[in-house]
Amino acid sequence: MLQRLRSASDRVMEAAAVMAMVAMLGCVMLGVITRALDDPLIWTDEMARLLLVWVAALGWMLATRRRGHIRILFLVDRLPDRWRRSAEAVIQLMMFLFGALLALRGLELVQRNADLEATSVPISIAWLYLPIVLCGITDALQAAGEIWIAATRSGPLPSADEGRVE
Amino acid sequence: MIALMTQIVVVWLAAIMVGFPLFAAMGLAAFAFTIFGGMSDSIVAQKIAQTANSFPLLAAPLFILMGNILNSAGITQRIFDFATAVVGWMRGGLCHANIIASVIFSGMSGSAVADAAGVGTIEIKAMKDEGYDAETAAAITAASATIGPIIPPSLPMVIYGVTADVSIGGLFLAGVVPGLLMAASLMAMVTVVARRRNLPRHKFPGIIGVWKAFLSAFWALMAPVVLFGGMMSGYFTATEAAAVAACYALFLGLVVYRDFDVRELPKIIVDTVETSGVVFALVMCAGALGWCMSISRVPQTLAPLIVDNISSPLMFLFVCNLILLAVGCFMEVLAAMLILIPILVPASIAYGIDPLHFGLMFVFNLILGTIHPPIGVVLFVTSKIAGISFEAMSRAVLPWLVPLLLTLVAITVWPPLTTALPHWVMGR
Numbered sequence: 214m215l216q217r218l219r220s221a222s223d224r225v226m227e228a229a230a231v232m233a234m235v236a237m238l239g240c241v242m243l244g245v246i247t248r249a250l251d252d253p254l255i256w257t258d259e260m261a262r263l264l265l266v267w268v269a270a271l272g273w274m275l276a277t278r279r280r281g282h283i284r285i286l287f288l289v290d291r292l293p294d295r296w297r298r299s300a301e302a303v304i305q306l307m308m309f310l311f312g313a314l315l316a317l318r319g320l321e322l323v324q325r326n327a328d329l330e331a332t333s334v335p336i337s338i339a340w341l342y343l344p345i346v347l348c349g350i351t352d353a354l355q356a357a358g359e360i361w362i363a364a365t366r367s368g369p370l371p372s373a374d375e376g377r378v379e
Numbered sequence: 380m381i382a383l384m385t386q387i388v389v390v391w392l393a394a395i396m397v398g399f400p401l402f403a404a405m406g407l408a409a410f411a412f413t414i415f416g417g418m419s420d421s422i423v424a425q426k427i428a429q430t431a432n433s434f435p436l437l438a439a440p441l442f443i444l445m446g447n448i449l450n451s452a453g454i455t456q457r458i459f460d461f462a463t464a465v466v467g468w469m470r471g472g473l474c475h476a477n478i479i480a481s482v483i484f485s486g487m488s489g490s491a492v493a494d495a496a497g498v499g500t501i502e503i504k505a506m507k508d509e510g511y512d513a514e515t516a517a518a519i520t521a522a523s524a525t526i527g528p529i530i531p532p533s534l535p536m537v538i539y540g541v542t543a544d545v546s547i548g549g550l551f552l553a554g555v556v557p558g559l560l561m562a563a564s565l566m567a568m569v570t571v572v573a574r575r576r577n578l579p580r581h582k583f584p585g586i587i588g589v590w591k592a593f594l595s596a597f598w599a600l601m602a603p604v605v606l607f608g609g610m611m612s613g614y615f616t617a618t619e620a621a622a623v624a625a626c627y628a629l630f631l632g633l634v635v636y637r638d639f640d641v642r643e644l645p646k647i648i649v650d651t652v653e654t655s656g657v658v659f660a661l662v663m664c665a666g667a668l669g670w671c672m673s674i675s676r677v678p679q680t681l682a683p684l685i686v687d688n689i690s691s692p693l694m695f696l697f698v699c700n701l702i703l704l705a706v707g708c709f710m711e712v713l714a715a716m717l718i719l720i721p722i723l724v725p726a727s728i729a730y731g732i733d734p735l736h737f738g739l740m741f742v743f744n745l746i747l748g749t750i751h752p753p754i755g756v757v758l759f760v761t762s763k764i765a766g767i768s769f770e771a772m773s774r775a776v777l778p779w780l781v782p783l784l785l786t787l788v789a790i791t792v793w794p795p796l797t798t799a800l801p802h803w804v805m806g807r
Contacts, residue, residue: 241441272653273659318420
């Protein structure tokens with residue numbers, strides 16, 4: 214059940230990443246073309262920036278899910294297995310704290326900015342802060358999962374797909 | 380405030396060394412600063428989001444997208460084949476071709492990671508197939524990928540120009556000669572190594588062979604012309620050039636060469652977004668930490684301290700080189716820029732150093748950080764492509780840092796190498 218939920222959320226993230234990237238590229242090109250035609254649209258820059266925040270956040274979340282963020286592991290990897298597991302648990306506990314803080318403070322920003330509208334597009338500024346909330350939630354949930362694995366699974370810890378400096 | 384920031388920086392560096400994800404270490408440091416400094420910590424979440432809400436940064440994912448499309452459409456292969464036809468007859472031919480292909484690719488890409496992941500994939504495979512050991516292939520690829528952000532267009536230069544208020548066009552022009560010098564110094568090193576190791580050479584394909592390779596790669600070779608023409612004539616900005624480059628790559632793959640399978644596009648985009656996400660997580664958290672440093676008056680404290688203790692501008696430049704190379708060991712290029720520009724640029728102005736000269740040096744140093752351990756993002760990418768460990772990769776690249784460091788010394792001591800071209804084209 215949990216596994217199915219995880220893979221469904223990964224697929225949603227990937228689909229959203231494709232849509233955000235295509236929309237962002239489209240916005241920038243629309244800005245270039247309409248300017249060249251001497252009939253510039255005023256909203257393309259702001260919209261492209263908003264979409265960039267989403268692209269960045271979706272990439273952040275995908276990298277978290279695939280253990281893709283950069284870490285320096287050559288010191289930790291030289292520790293005996295038991296110590297390494299303890300170190301990993303402490304690191305992930307701190308990651309959980311970071312994710313939770315980010316999600317909570319992001320949520321505050323979403324609430325505070327819900328009534329504010331962007332300058333050139335009729336959408337709420339809250340859309341700028343919502344991806345930060347999602348990044349925080351993803352980091353916290355991933356960290357909770359990693360702590361569970363470190364505490365319960367025997368054998369080597371799952372290695373990162375990418376991003377580990379070993 | 381300064382004392383609090385110092386303690387937090389020490390804990391932050393310790394956290395990085397014990398395996399904490401780099402981006403989260405910066406984010407938590409920023410949270411710690413606001414919480415212990417008695418400020419509202421929601422400012423950290425706001426700064427993290429606002430850092431990405433930047434038009435110049437749009438170029439980052441778009442350059443990576445372009446590199447991935449060019450690779451998937453087989454266009455990087457055409458560029459490499461052309462480079463091989465031109466210089467493959469020299470001893471260690473594929474090493475020379477690797478460097479020349481990177482120079483060509485750097486005219487359309489503005490990121491070292493995009494170069495390493497793009498043309499680097501083809502280069503490493505071709506070199507391994509010809510019997511080169513994986514370490515040598517990966518090391519030359521990593522070293523030549525650093526030319527990408529020095530020869531325009533360049534993402535780090537766009538970010539530097541916006542943050543330090545320096546002409547981006549001027550910075551682009553300032554990078555041309557140093558970029559070519561990097562290529563020349565790497566090729567000189569290849570010549571020495573190739574003779575010593577008796578590396579293989581290709582047969583010269585003749586003028587007709589070179590002409591055929593040129594025609595095969597013609598539209599790809601036109602990319603820098605399209606990008607420069609567009610930027611110089613004012614049709615698009617340096618940032619928008621990345622979007623135009625991505626669309627041009629797509630056009631070449633779908634219409635001109637027809638080697639690109641459009642069904643691959645979603646996977647390419649997801650990979651691009653993930654790679655961008657790794658960079659952006661660092662940049663966004665660095666934006667928050669940079670803000671904390673600026674309100675704790677770190678730049679205002681450190682800049683006069685540097686100026687008071689160093690008398691000559693040249694000595695200041697060498698100290699900056701050391702600081703930037705050291706910081707480049709631990710931070711991603713764009714993240715380091717957001718934190719260090721407010722500290723070092725005011726000091727460079729106090730010494731009367733040309734902003735273009737300082738900007739180019741600043742970017743050059745941090746780019747070198749991408750190919751030396753322990754972080755070395757480009758090393759990480761190339762070691763994955765070559766299928767070797769990060770440690771083996773780090774050892775293999777060390778000799779190739781020598782010619783690049785010599786180029787750095789040259790541009791440090793002789794400013795006209797960077798400033799002559801922009802001053803000649805744009806005036807002072």
